[in-house]
Amino acid sequence: MLTAQNVSVARAGVMVLVGVSFHLTAGRALILRGPNGAGKTTLLRAVAGLQPLAGGSLNGGEDDIAYGAHSDGVKPTLTVAENLTFWAQIYGTHLTAPAMAAMQMETLANRRAGQLSAGQKRRLGLARILVTGRKIWVLDEPTVSLDAASVALFGAAVQAHLAAGGAALIATHIDLGFAAGVLDITPFRADAHAPVLSGQFDEAFL
Amino acid sequence: MSIWEYANPKKFMETSALLLPWLTGLSAALLGAGLFWGYFLTPDAAKFGSTIKIIYLHVPAAMMAISAWMMMLVASLIWLIRRHHVSALAAKAAAPIGLTFTLIGLVTGAIWGQPMWGTWWAWDPRLTSFLILTLFYFGYIALWQAIEDPDTAADLTAVLCLVGSVFAFLSRYAVLFWNQGLHQGASLSMDKQENVSDVYWFPLLVCIAGFVLLFVTLVLLRTRTEIRARRMAALLSRERLA
């Protein structure tokens, strides 16, 4: 579904990762690992199309990706249901109810998002991913501020998504409780001897 | 051999290093000669007296103020389309020079206007357009300074330069319209070919050529500085990674 070949990414003109390749197939999840600052977020943003690649190529997935960032894009003055319905309309789906059920948010449906706890807000953010109906989930640290029960809930949602023929690329440090491929990006970190790419980024000035 | 070769920072540095001494010497010679000719070897004008002589600064500065913005526009387009870093840096380098020329034009205009029309400032269409151009320069320079990431800054300022050019153009016509009929008395503009006799015209041409070369010299010099600064930043960030 999604193939990355020799992908390099840069942040603020500095190469971060060089030569990352992976292949994401239907029904499979790939977990990105690596220490803080290794470039997980940058790589995910590039996959989501928010950042240009500094090298290599990405194939597939153009209109299949749902991207979930650190911040959930939740509007505090809208209710939970309003927040989700908005994104369902943007993506042209009617999945608000099943998404709320999957994240066990039905009882909170008419609560203002601003009154939710951090964990509940995060669950709302994850329900937003469900609402998109997209095949490939690209998630950046989805389990931050979730308790054990909610992590299990999220794990189950991912598994259901995979079972339905979806795929997921997830940057996380914890065990999500299901089998998944692991891609450690540490070896791809750009160092001082990274290959110089002509005409791209600050390397042109070295 | 293509002109785009000079978009490579290294190539640009080499070439500009060769050109700079010549350009500096030539612009100094032309400016010196033109100004000397204009100030000491021409007679006072019947209508303007000795104040006419300020045109040797006023007219070339005003012309270059507009040309500098045009050059920034072209450089911005090249950056947006071909993404040559030197182009973006040249646009950045040209802005303060253009602003300086604009201010020289405004100040010399005021100094000239005082004895001629009895006022330092009038909301004449031409003056107003120039003042507006100053505002555009301010905005452009401020945006460059506000954004940390150099590529993002280059993108945003280039888009601003494009949109700004359209609106600066619109403003010019809006201002012409705005002052119609209100202020027809003294026209501050002067048609060079018709109103200026050859005695003043030729030294003026030399001064204009001098200003053009001065602009090119300063832009090259400042672009070199910008390239060095970028190079240093790149080396520092590489250092941090190592």
Added chain:
Amino acid sequence: MRALLLRDLRLAFRAGGGFGLSLAFFLMVAVIVPLGVGPAPATLALIAAGVLWVGALLAALLSLDRIFALDYEDGSLDLLATSPLPLGGVVAMKALAHWLTTGLPLVAASPILAVLLNLPTQGYVWLLVSLAIGTPALSIIGAFGASLTVGLKRGGLLLGLLVLPLYIPTLIFGAEVVKSGAEGASIGTPLAALAAITAGAWAGLPLAAAMAIRANLR
């Protein structure tokens, strides 16, 4: 697209949405200026058109940073940029929501403020017309400016510096329509120019703003 427009309107009307702030500011300008200039009706009549247009300009400017800043801070802008909506459309919808919540109330309130400023009677209809045609341009030009400064922590002052020069043609033609209209002179040319600026700005600037937002999100 409609969903985005409705969401932005809803957000503007909910608590903390800032609806009415720029309207109140517009009122302030109309009150402050006579206090500074003096109450002579003839003087006020002379400057009424200009003051009202400048007031509209400043009132629009005041609320510009809300267009994208909040969405940028809470991550919505990232998510909108990766959504199926074209980013230029997102910009246009947000600018439209901005106009509906700030520009339109301003247009509606302007005749009342014109009374305070002693605008000649023939000018009222042209005040309404010029503001109705011109304020949408203020919103989309402002949205473009906001897209340039969206990544900045304290972009407010810079935003003013960038946007006000871009407002100049709109201001000149808009005020000219009211002035000429109040004097009973012909208003064809400035009105056409004003409409052309609004149309051109709405056609071109969403794309430029989308480019700027992409650069800022990078």
